Amino acid sequence: xxxxxxxxxxxxxxxxxxxxxxxxxxxxxxxxxxxxxxxxxxxxxxxxxxxxxxxxxxxxxxxxxxxxxxxxxxxxxxxxxxxxxxxxxxxxxxxxxxxxxxxxxxxxxxxxxxxxxxxxxxxxxxxxx
Amino acid sequence: xxxxxxxxxxxxxxxxxxxxxxxxxxxxxxxxxxxxxxxxxxxxxxxxxxxxxxxxxxxxxxxxxxxxxxxxxxxxxxxxxxxxxxxxxxxxxxxxxxxxxxxxxxxxxxxxxxxxxxxxxxxxxxxxx
DNA sequence: ATAGGTGCAAAGCATTTGCAGCAGC
DNA sequence: GCTGCTGCAAATGCTTTGCACCTAT
Numbered sequence: 001x002x003x004x005x006x007x008x009x010x011x012x013x014x015x016x017x018x019x020x021x022x023x024x025x026x027x028x029x030x031x032x033x034x035x036x037x038x039x040x041x042x043x044x045x046x047x048x049x050x051x052x053x054x055x056x057x058x059x060x061x062x063x064x065x066x067x068x069x070x071x072x073x074x075x076x077x078x079x080x081x082x083x084x085x086x087x088x089x090x091x092x093x094x095x096x097x098x099x100x101x102x103x104x105x106x107x108x109x110x111x112x113x114x115x116x117x118x119x120x121x122x123x124x125x126x127x128x129x
Numbered sequence: 130x131x132x133x134x135x136x137x138x139x140x141x142x143x144x145x146x147x148x149x150x151x152x153x154x155x156x157x158x159x160x161x162x163x164x165x166x167x168x169x170x171x172x173x174x175x176x177x178x179x180x181x182x183x184x185x186x187x188x189x190x191x192x193x194x195x196x197x198x199x200x201x202x203x204x205x206x207x208x209x210x211x212x213x214x215x216x217x218x219x220x221x222x223x224x225x226x227x228x229x230x231x232x233x234x235x236x237x238x239x240x241x242x243x244x245x246x247x248x249x250x251x252x253x254x255x256x257x258x
Numbered sequence: 259a260t261a262g263g264t265g266c267a268a269a270g271c272a273t274t275t276g277c278a279g280c281a282g283c
Numbered sequence: 284g285c286t287g288c289t290g291c292a293a294a295t296g297c298t299t300t301g302c303a304c305c306t307a308t
Contacts, residue, residue: 006262006307028297042265047298067196067272068297082238091238095230105222106251109211114251122235122243135282135287157272171290176273196297197272 005052013039014049023088024062024070024081062119082120086127093120134181142168143178152217153191153199153210191248211249215256222249 005011017034018025025033031046041049050071054061060074062081072081075092078099082091098118106114134140146163147154154162160175170178179200183190189203191210201210204221207228211220227247235243 008263008307010264026297044265044299045263048263051298063192063194063196065192066297067192067198069196082234082240082243084240085242093234093238095227095234097230098224098227101224101226102249105211105224106249109220109222110254110257111211111213111249111251112257113214114211114249116247116249118245118247120231120235120240120243120245122240125239128239128241137282137288139289155272173274173290174288177288180273195272 009039010041010045011049013037013041014046015053018059018071018073022072023090024060024072024083025088026068026070030071080118080120082122084124084127085121086123089124089126138168139170139174140178142166142170143175144182147188147200147202151201152219153189153201153212154217155197155199159200209247209249211251213253213256214250215252218253218255 013034014030017030017037017039021033027047027050028043030050031041031043034041034046050059050069053059054071058074060072060081062070062072062083064070072090077094079092079094080098082093084090095118102114102116106112142163143159146159146166146168150162156176156179157172159179160170160172163170163175179188179198182188183200187203189201189210191199191201191212193199201219206223208221208223209227211222213219224247231243231245235241
């Protein structure tokens with residue numbers, strides 16, 4: 001059977017913290033956030049937990065341009081993000097047309113097992129000026 | 130006036146090497162490639178040169194999922210890539226519809242100064258099986 | 259009881275930076 | 284000759300790993 005991960009204080013704390021913010025956070029930022037909350041969790045554990053959750057598709061991951069991985073709770077369905085460069089606020093967006101375009105491009109060039117990364121970055125109404 | 134970078138043996142070697150491959154290479158890989166060619170260039174210089182060229186829009190940059198930056202010569206016009214996970218071969222593709230969709234999404238949510246990242250990853254006809 | 263989780267310290271890696279010497283212009 | 288370029292070594296910063304201890308089941 002798919003046993004699934006054990007239920008521990010740390011795992012619960014990480015999941016809970018992710019549920020309370022709606023922007024992308026790095027492992028280090030989330031670790032600091034947990035510390036401020038008083039629910040201290042080892043940095044290593046935060047890394048391992050987020051990685052596990054990401055592999056399981058339970059959270060979204062984006063690799064920022066500086067190479068750092070940032071995480072956010074996930075809605076479950078396939079989607080992309082519109083992320084604010086100023087405050088990090090993120091909106092989930094969908095684009096059926098894009099998915100179709102991607103598949104068509106892959107077929108056109110003889111590529112199979114195609115996945116894609118698509119993220120929009122801009123300034124939200126609040127940070128825009 | 131815009132002085133532009135000085136013309137040196139190293140800078141020429143890096144640009145030349147980029148012109149001879151058509152897949153994405155990391156700084157380290159390009160450094161190794163240059164070494165094999167006999168046109169040895171310091172690793173630091175490869176890093177600095179690629180970064181400079183990327184900032185100037187002279188080469189394409191993609192941040193892989195493991196956080197490593199990879200570079201490729203650039204055609205000049207705005208485009209995206211279809212990259213083979215097996216051999217790294219890359220095809221430049223354009224998607225006017227996607228650009229429009231991105232702008233529409235940004236406007237819909239009140240975001241300005243929007244840029245986007247979009248890359249497709251799959252297996253090319255040769256690596257597919 | 260026992261397999262899996264935790265966390266500290268140390269290691270790994272890609273990338274950047276300090277600095278002394280070298281080379282375009 | 285002055286300024287920017289180069290490259291070695293050292294430093295930085297994110298992430299992973301070794302290992303001994305702890306805990307949910």
